[in-house]
Amino acid sequence: MLYQIKAYLNFILKSTNQHGVHSPFVYHLVTKCFYDKTNYEAYKSIHNHKKQLLKNKTQLIVTDLGAGSNLTKQQERRVSEIAKNAGTTLKRAELLYRLVAYFKPNAVLELGTSLGIATHAISLANPEARITTIEGCPNISNFTKANFEKHSLKNIHLITGNFNDAIEKLKPNPYDLVFFDGNHTKEATLHYFETLLQKAHNDSVFIFDDIYWSKAMTNAWETIKKHPQVTVSIDTFYWGIVFFRKEQLKEHFVIRV
Numbered sequence: 001m002l003y004q005i006k007a008y009l010n011f012i013l014k015s016t017n018q019h020g021v022h023s024p025f026v027y028h029l030v031t032k033c034f035y036d037k038t039n040y041e042a043y044k045s046i047h048n049h050k051k052q053l054l055k056n057k058t059q060l061i062v063t064d065l066g067a068g069s070n071l072t073k074q075q076e077r078r079v080s081e082i083a084k085n086a087g088t089t090l091k092r093a094e095l096l097y098r099l100v101a102y103f104k105p106n107a108v109l110e111l112g113t114s115l116g117i118a119t120h121a122i123s124l125a126n127p128e129a130r131i132t133t134i135e136g137c138p139n140i141s142n143f144t145k146a147n148f149e150k151h152s153l154k155n156i157h158l159i160t161g162n163f164n165d166a167i168e169k170l171k172p173n174p175y176d177l178v179f180f181d182g183n184h185t186k187e188a189t190l191h192y193f194e195t196l197l198q199k200a201h202n203d204s205v206f207i208f209d210d211i212y213w214s215k216a217m218t219n220a221w222e223t224i225k226k227h228p229q230v231t232v233s234i235d236t237f238y239w240g241i242v243f244f245r246k247e248q249l250k251e252h253f254v255i256r257v
Contacts, residue, residue, distance in 0.1 A: 003212070003214065003215060004212050004213075007212040007218065007237075008212070008237060011212075011235070011237045011254065012256075014254045015235075015237075015254040015255060015256045016253075016254065016255065016256070017030070017035075017255065017256055018030045018031050018035065020253075021253060021255070023232070023248070023249075023251055023253075025232070025243075025245070025248060026232060026234065026251075026253055029102070029234075030255060032102065033098050033099060033102040034095070034098075034236075034255065034257050035257075036098050040094075040097065040098075040101075042097060042121075042124040042125065043094055043097070045120070045124060045151070046090065046093050046094070046097065046117065046120055046121050046124065047090060049116075049117060049120050049147075049151065050083060050087065050090060050093070050117055053079055053080065053082075053083035053087065053115050053117070054080050054083050054084060055080060056078070056079035056080050056083070057078055057079070057080060058078065058079045058143065059076055059077070059078055060076070060077060060078075060079060060082070060137075060139045060140060060143060061075055061076055061139050062075055062076070062077050062082070062137055062139065062140065063075075063136065063137040063138065063139070064136075064137070079115065079143065082114065082115055082140070083115055083117075086114055086115075087114055087115050087117050088114070088117040088118040088121075088181070092118070092209075092238060092239070093117050093118055093120070093121040094121070095236075095239075095257060096118055096121045096122060096125070096179070096207075097121040097122075097124060097125045098125070099125075099177075099205070099207070100121070100122050100125035100126050100129070100177065101125040101126065103176070103177065103203075103205055104126055104129075105126065105129055105175075105176030105177035105205070106126075106128070106129055106130060106176055107129070107130050107132075107173060107174065107175045107176050107177075108122055108126075108129050108130070108131045108132070108175065108176065108177045108178075108179070109131075109132050109133075109134075109170070109175045109177070109178045109179070109196070109199075110122070110131065110132070110133040110134065110178075110179045110181065111134055111163055111167075111178070111179070111180050111181060111182040111183075111192060112134070112135065112136075112179075112180070112181035112182030112183075112209075113133040113134065113135035113140070113141065113144055113158060114135065114140060114144070114181070115140065115143070115144055115147070116133075116144040116147055116148060116156075118179065118181060119131060119133050119144075119148070119153075119156055120148075120151065120153060122177075122179070123153045123155055123156055124153075127155055128155070129155055130155060130157070131155055131156045131157065132157050132159065132170070133156060133157070133158050133159070134158075134159045134160075134161065134163055134166045134167075134182070135158060135159070135160055136160075136161065136162060136163065136182065136183075138160050141158060141160040142160075144158065145158050163182055163183060163188070163192060164191070167192065167195055167196065170199075172199075173199070174199050174200065174201045174204065175196070175199045175200070175204060176201075176203065176204055176205070177204065177205045177206075177207070178196055178199075178200075178204070178205075178206045178207070179207045179209070180192060180193070180206065180207065180208045180209060181209040181210075184209075184210055184213045184214070184217055185216065185217075186216035186217060186219055186220040189208065189217065189220040189224075190220050190223060190224070193206070193208075193220075193224055193227075197227075197229060200229070200244055201244070202244055202245055202246055203243075203244075203245065204243075204244055205241065205242075205243060206224075206241070206242045207239055207240070207241050208220075208221060208224065208239065208240040208241075208242075209238070209239060210238065211235070211237075211238075211239065211240040212237060212238075221235075221240045224240065224242060225240065225242060225252055229244055230242045230243070230244060230250070231243055231244060231245050231246065231248040231249070231250050231251075232245060232248050232250075232251055232252075232253075233251075233252045233253070234252075234253045234254075234255055235252070235253070235254045235255070236255055236256075236257045237256075237257075
Protein backbone atom coordinates (compact mmCIF):
# COMPACT_ATOMS: atom_id res chain seq x y z
CA MET A 1 0.00 0.00 0.00
CA LEU A 2 2.87 2.40 0.83
CA TYR A 3 4.37 1.76 -2.61
CA GLN A 4 1.06 2.60 -4.29
CA ILE A 5 0.73 5.86 -2.32
CA LYS A 6 4.22 6.97 -3.35
CA ALA A 7 3.56 5.92 -6.94
CA TYR A 8 0.32 7.92 -7.01
CA LEU A 9 2.00 11.07 -5.70
CA ASN A 10 4.65 10.68 -8.40
CA PHE A 11 1.90 10.14 -10.98
CA ILE A 12 0.16 13.39 -9.93
CA LEU A 13 3.42 15.32 -10.39
CA LYS A 14 3.98 13.91 -13.89
CA SER A 15 0.42 13.74 -15.22
CA THR A 16 -1.39 16.16 -17.47
CA ASN A 17 -4.73 16.57 -19.21
CA GLN A 18 -5.55 17.19 -22.87
CA HIS A 19 -3.60 20.48 -22.83
CA GLY A 20 -0.32 18.60 -22.50
CA VAL A 21 -1.05 16.30 -25.45
CA HIS A 22 0.27 17.16 -28.92
CA SER A 23 -0.62 13.91 -30.70
CA PRO A 24 -3.94 14.34 -32.62
CA PHE A 25 -4.76 10.65 -32.07
CA VAL A 26 -4.27 10.82 -28.29
CA TYR A 27 -5.82 14.31 -27.99
CA HIS A 28 -8.99 13.07 -29.67
CA LEU A 29 -9.04 9.96 -27.46
CA VAL A 30 -8.63 12.03 -24.29
CA THR A 31 -11.21 14.69 -25.16
CA LYS A 32 -13.84 12.49 -26.85
CA CYS A 33 -13.50 9.36 -24.71
CA PHE A 34 -11.57 9.80 -21.45
CA TYR A 35 -13.28 13.11 -20.63
CA ASP A 36 -16.69 12.30 -22.12
CA LYS A 37 -19.15 13.33 -19.38
CA THR A 38 -22.24 11.82 -21.03
CA ASN A 39 -24.38 9.87 -18.56
CA TYR A 40 -24.95 6.83 -20.77
CA GLU A 41 -28.07 4.72 -20.19
CA ALA A 42 -25.86 1.61 -19.99
CA TYR A 43 -24.23 2.98 -16.83
CA LYS A 44 -27.47 2.19 -14.93
CA SER A 45 -27.22 -1.47 -15.88
CA ILE A 46 -23.53 -1.62 -14.88
CA HIS A 47 -24.28 0.11 -11.54
CA ASN A 48 -27.24 -2.17 -10.83
CA HIS A 49 -25.12 -5.23 -11.60
CA LYS A 50 -22.46 -4.16 -9.11
CA LYS A 51 -25.09 -3.17 -6.53
CA GLN A 52 -26.61 -6.67 -6.73
CA LEU A 53 -23.17 -8.25 -6.31
CA LEU A 54 -22.41 -6.07 -3.26
CA LYS A 55 -25.59 -7.41 -1.62
CA ASN A 56 -24.95 -11.05 -2.55
CA LYS A 57 -23.96 -13.17 0.48
CA THR A 58 -23.23 -16.36 -1.51
CA GLN A 59 -20.06 -18.06 -0.26
CA LEU A 60 -17.55 -19.24 -2.86
CA ILE A 61 -14.39 -21.30 -2.45
CA VAL A 62 -11.85 -19.19 -4.34
CA THR A 63 -8.82 -20.59 -6.15
CA ASP A 64 -6.19 -17.84 -6.67
CA LEU A 65 -3.96 -18.73 -9.61
CA GLY A 66 -2.17 -15.38 -9.74
CA ALA A 67 -0.97 -12.81 -7.21
CA GLY A 68 -4.23 -13.10 -5.28
CA SER A 69 -5.81 -10.36 -3.21
CA ASN A 70 -3.87 -7.66 -1.36
CA LEU A 71 -6.62 -7.57 1.27
CA THR A 72 -7.45 -11.19 2.11
CA LYS A 73 -5.98 -14.65 1.75
CA GLN A 74 -9.19 -16.43 2.87
CA GLN A 75 -10.19 -19.18 0.46
CA GLU A 76 -13.90 -18.94 1.28
CA ARG A 77 -15.24 -15.52 0.34
CA ARG A 78 -18.63 -13.92 -0.06
CA VAL A 79 -19.56 -12.59 -3.48
CA SER A 80 -20.14 -9.20 -1.82
CA GLU A 81 -16.56 -9.23 -0.49
CA ILE A 82 -15.12 -10.09 -3.92
CA ALA A 83 -17.20 -7.35 -5.53
CA LYS A 84 -15.98 -4.82 -2.96
CA ASN A 85 -12.29 -5.74 -2.91
CA ALA A 86 -11.50 -7.33 -6.26
CA GLY A 87 -14.27 -6.36 -8.66
CA THR A 88 -13.79 -3.58 -11.21
CA THR A 89 -14.70 -0.17 -9.79
CA LEU A 90 -17.60 1.70 -11.35
CA LYS A 91 -15.29 4.46 -12.55
CA ARG A 92 -13.12 1.96 -14.42
CA ALA A 93 -16.16 0.09 -15.76
CA GLU A 94 -17.55 3.35 -17.15
CA LEU A 95 -14.21 4.23 -18.78
CA LEU A 96 -14.00 0.72 -20.26
CA TYR A 97 -17.51 1.18 -21.64
CA ARG A 98 -16.47 4.45 -23.29
CA LEU A 99 -13.25 2.94 -24.70
CA VAL A 100 -15.12 0.04 -26.28
CA ALA A 101 -17.83 2.36 -27.63
CA TYR A 102 -15.07 4.62 -29.01
CA PHE A 103 -12.90 1.98 -30.71
CA LYS A 104 -15.73 -0.49 -31.51
CA PRO A 105 -13.58 -3.64 -31.31
CA ASN A 106 -15.13 -6.70 -32.91
CA ALA A 107 -12.92 -9.30 -31.22
CA VAL A 108 -12.21 -8.80 -27.52
CA LEU A 109 -10.17 -10.92 -25.10
CA GLU A 110 -10.26 -10.48 -21.32
CA LEU A 111 -7.84 -12.23 -18.98
CA GLY A 112 -9.52 -12.35 -15.58
CA THR A 113 -13.33 -12.37 -15.64
CA SER A 114 -13.86 -12.29 -11.88
CA LEU A 115 -17.52 -11.33 -11.28
CA GLY A 116 -17.89 -9.96 -14.81
CA ILE A 117 -18.39 -6.25 -14.09
CA ALA A 118 -15.84 -5.21 -16.73
CA THR A 119 -17.13 -7.88 -19.13
CA HIS A 120 -20.65 -6.51 -18.65
CA ALA A 121 -19.45 -3.03 -19.60
CA ILE A 122 -17.68 -4.33 -22.72
CA SER A 123 -20.76 -6.27 -23.80
CA LEU A 124 -23.10 -3.29 -23.45
CA ALA A 125 -20.67 -0.94 -25.24
CA ASN A 126 -20.59 -3.15 -28.33
CA PRO A 127 -23.29 -5.86 -28.41
CA GLU A 128 -21.92 -7.00 -31.79
CA ALA A 129 -18.46 -7.76 -30.37
CA ARG A 130 -17.27 -11.33 -29.88
CA ILE A 131 -16.00 -11.38 -26.30
CA THR A 132 -13.80 -14.17 -24.98
CA THR A 133 -13.10 -13.97 -21.26
CA ILE A 134 -10.97 -16.34 -19.17
CA GLU A 135 -11.42 -17.03 -15.45
CA GLY A 136 -9.09 -19.28 -13.49
CA CYS A 137 -11.33 -20.06 -10.51
CA PRO A 138 -14.04 -22.64 -11.39
CA ASN A 139 -16.49 -21.49 -8.70
CA ILE A 140 -16.27 -17.82 -9.67
CA SER A 141 -16.56 -18.83 -13.32
CA ASN A 142 -19.75 -20.83 -12.72
CA PHE A 143 -21.29 -18.03 -10.67
CA THR A 144 -20.42 -15.36 -13.25
CA LYS A 145 -21.59 -17.42 -16.23
CA ALA A 146 -25.01 -17.78 -14.61
CA ASN A 147 -25.02 -14.03 -13.97
CA PHE A 148 -24.31 -13.27 -17.65
CA GLU A 149 -27.31 -15.41 -18.59
CA LYS A 150 -29.43 -13.64 -15.98
CA HIS A 151 -28.53 -10.27 -17.55
CA SER A 152 -29.07 -11.60 -21.11
CA LEU A 153 -25.47 -10.91 -22.16
CA LYS A 154 -25.29 -13.20 -25.18
CA ASN A 155 -22.03 -12.15 -26.86
CA ILE A 156 -19.71 -13.51 -24.14
CA HIS A 157 -17.81 -16.80 -24.29
CA LEU A 158 -16.42 -17.63 -20.83
CA ILE A 159 -13.51 -20.07 -20.59
CA THR A 160 -12.55 -21.62 -17.25
CA GLY A 161 -8.91 -22.52 -16.74
CA ASN A 162 -5.30 -21.51 -16.36
CA PHE A 163 -4.50 -18.50 -18.55
CA ASN A 164 -1.48 -20.16 -20.19
CA ASP A 165 -3.46 -23.23 -21.22
CA ALA A 166 -6.49 -21.23 -22.33
CA ILE A 167 -4.43 -18.79 -24.43
CA GLU A 168 -2.71 -21.66 -26.22
CA LYS A 169 -6.09 -23.09 -27.21
CA LEU A 170 -7.47 -19.82 -28.61
CA LYS A 171 -8.23 -19.68 -32.30
CA PRO A 172 -5.44 -18.06 -34.37
CA ASN A 173 -7.53 -14.93 -34.96
CA PRO A 174 -6.36 -11.38 -34.16
CA TYR A 175 -7.89 -9.39 -31.31
CA ASP A 176 -8.90 -5.74 -31.53
CA LEU A 177 -8.82 -5.26 -27.76
CA VAL A 178 -7.16 -7.27 -25.00
CA PHE A 179 -7.86 -6.46 -21.34
CA PHE A 180 -5.23 -7.89 -18.96
CA ASP A 181 -6.90 -8.10 -15.55
CA GLY A 182 -5.77 -11.36 -14.01
CA ASN A 183 -2.42 -12.58 -12.77
CA HIS A 184 -0.73 -9.48 -11.30
CA THR A 185 2.83 -10.78 -11.37
CA LYS A 186 5.62 -9.43 -13.54
CA GLU A 187 6.59 -12.75 -15.12
CA ALA A 188 3.02 -13.74 -15.99
CA THR A 189 2.08 -10.29 -17.33
CA LEU A 190 5.11 -10.16 -19.63
CA HIS A 191 4.49 -13.73 -20.78
CA TYR A 192 0.85 -12.99 -21.68
CA PHE A 193 1.89 -9.78 -23.42
CA GLU A 194 4.56 -11.48 -25.53
CA THR A 195 2.24 -14.37 -26.39
CA LEU A 196 -0.71 -12.16 -27.35
CA LEU A 197 1.46 -9.81 -29.41
CA GLN A 198 1.09 -12.49 -32.07
CA LYS A 199 -2.63 -11.72 -32.14
CA ALA A 200 -2.25 -7.93 -32.32
CA HIS A 201 -2.65 -5.81 -35.44
CA ASN A 202 -2.00 -2.17 -36.27
CA ASP A 203 -5.19 -0.92 -34.59
CA SER A 204 -5.25 -3.27 -31.59
CA VAL A 205 -5.54 -1.85 -28.07
CA PHE A 206 -3.99 -3.60 -25.04
CA ILE A 207 -5.12 -2.47 -21.57
CA PHE A 208 -3.17 -3.53 -18.46
CA ASP A 209 -4.95 -3.26 -15.11
CA ASP A 210 -3.19 -2.28 -11.86
CA ILE A 211 0.20 -1.28 -13.28
CA TYR A 212 1.12 0.06 -9.82
CA TRP A 213 -0.06 -3.06 -7.95
CA SER A 214 3.55 -3.64 -6.93
CA LYS A 215 7.08 -2.62 -7.95
CA ALA A 216 7.25 -5.80 -10.03
CA MET A 217 4.05 -4.90 -11.93
CA THR A 218 5.40 -1.40 -12.58
CA ASN A 219 8.61 -2.96 -13.90
CA ALA A 220 6.50 -5.11 -16.21
CA TRP A 221 4.71 -1.97 -17.44
CA GLU A 222 8.04 -0.21 -18.07
CA THR A 223 9.18 -3.18 -20.16
CA ILE A 224 5.92 -3.27 -22.13
CA LYS A 225 5.88 0.42 -23.04
CA LYS A 226 9.50 0.21 -24.26
CA HIS A 227 8.76 -2.77 -26.51
CA PRO A 228 9.67 -2.00 -30.15
CA GLN A 229 6.18 -2.92 -31.39
CA VAL A 230 4.52 -0.46 -29.01
CA THR A 231 4.26 3.04 -30.45
CA VAL A 232 1.86 4.91 -28.14
CA SER A 233 1.51 4.21 -24.42
CA ILE A 234 -0.78 5.93 -21.91
CA ASP A 235 -0.47 5.75 -18.12
CA THR A 236 -3.75 6.57 -16.29
CA PHE A 237 -2.30 5.27 -12.99
CA TYR A 238 -4.72 2.36 -12.59
CA TRP A 239 -4.40 1.33 -16.26
CA GLY A 240 -1.61 1.19 -18.77
CA ILE A 241 -2.87 1.38 -22.38
CA VAL A 242 -0.73 0.60 -25.42
CA PHE A 243 -1.19 0.92 -29.18
CA PHE A 244 0.73 -0.51 -32.12
CA ARG A 245 -0.07 2.11 -34.77
CA LYS A 246 2.91 2.19 -37.13
CA GLU A 247 1.87 5.64 -38.39
CA GLN A 248 2.49 7.11 -34.91
CA LEU A 249 5.77 8.31 -33.46
CA LYS A 250 6.76 6.46 -30.29
CA GLU A 251 5.41 8.56 -27.42
CA HIS A 252 4.39 8.02 -23.81
CA PHE A 253 1.64 10.01 -22.05
CA VAL A 254 0.70 10.29 -18.39
CA ILE A 255 -2.97 11.33 -18.28
CA ARG A 256 -5.24 12.11 -15.35
CA VAL A 257 -8.70 10.55 -15.85
